[in-house]
Amino acid sequence: MKKVKKFVPYRRKLEGKTNYRKRLKLLVSAAPRFVVRKTNKHLIVQIVTYAPDGDVVVTTTNSAELKKFGWKYSTSNLPAAYLTGLLAAKKTTAKKISHAIVDLGLQVPLKGSRLYSAVKGAQDGGLDIPASEEVFPSEDRIRGKHIATYAATATQFKTKPVDIEKTFDDVKKKIIGK
Numbered sequence: 001m002k003k004v005k006k007f008v009p010y011r012r013k014l015e016g017k018t019n020y021r022k023r024l025k026l027l028v029s030a031a032p033r034f035v036v037r038k039t040n041k042h043l044i045v046q047i048v049t050y051a052p053d054g055d056v057v058v059t060t061t062n063s064a065e066l067k068k069f070g071w072k073y074s075t076s077n078l079p080a081a082y083l084t085g086l087l088a089a090k091k092t093t094a095k096k097i098s099h100a101i102v103d104l105g106l107q108v109p110l111k112g113s114r115l116y117s118a119v120k121g122a123q124d125g126g127l128d129i130p131a132s133e134e135v136f137p138s139e140d141r142i143r144g145k146h147i148a149t150y151a152a153t154a155t156q157f158k159t160k161p162v163d164i165e166k167t168f169d170d171v172k173k174k175i176i177g178k
Contacts (some may be wrong), residue, residue: 020146026103032058034088034100037113038107045088045118047100059097061088069174073161076139078117079144079168085118087175089125096178099128109110112137114131125176141169 012018026033027050035046047058063075063084074080092100100122104115111134120136123129140146144164151161 026101029101032097032100033103036118038114042075043114044082044119046085047092047097058097059088059091060089061070069171071171072159073164077147078114078141079164080116081114081177082121082142083171085121086125089122089127090175093126102129102131111135117142169175
């Protein structure tokens with residue numbers, strides 16, 4: 001008697017790693033995907049294109065790269081997400097890609113979150129990404145004003161981020177190249 005191998009289709013779906021319906025809709029568009037993933041300490045932004053043998057990562061940007069531009073604060077907050085998106089757009093436009101669509105994966109898309117801050121940064125950096133203006137955080141939150149206001153009274157910061165807005169502007173100018 002022959003042993004029959006059990007084949008479980010859609011293993012990644014069972015593991016909760018891939019939503020195949022959403023992925024199919026993204027792939028049918030044939031546009032590069034602006035993939036945003038967040039960790040506890042960093043934000044990772046990739047431009048990914050489809051290939052039959054597997055997805056091809058065109059560019060990758062990690063928020064830890066902001067340290068090279070003089071960013072001395074957390075790499076997981078809203079201003080860092082915006083700057084990471086801006087840096088990703090700069091790298092992507094250098095590779096002759098001018099448009100993309102947002103791929104947030106299984107993450108919950110909350111209005112005003114780090115995810116949309118990165119998308120706003122990419123739009124401001126020159127990438128054509130379709131997104132509604134109402135999902136983006138306010139300009140004050142993108143620049144870190146809420147962090148500076150809180151830090152003025154809090155005691156747990158090693159480095160007081162009271163000048164985070166000035167640092168944000170300086171890093172943004174360095175990334176843009178002005």
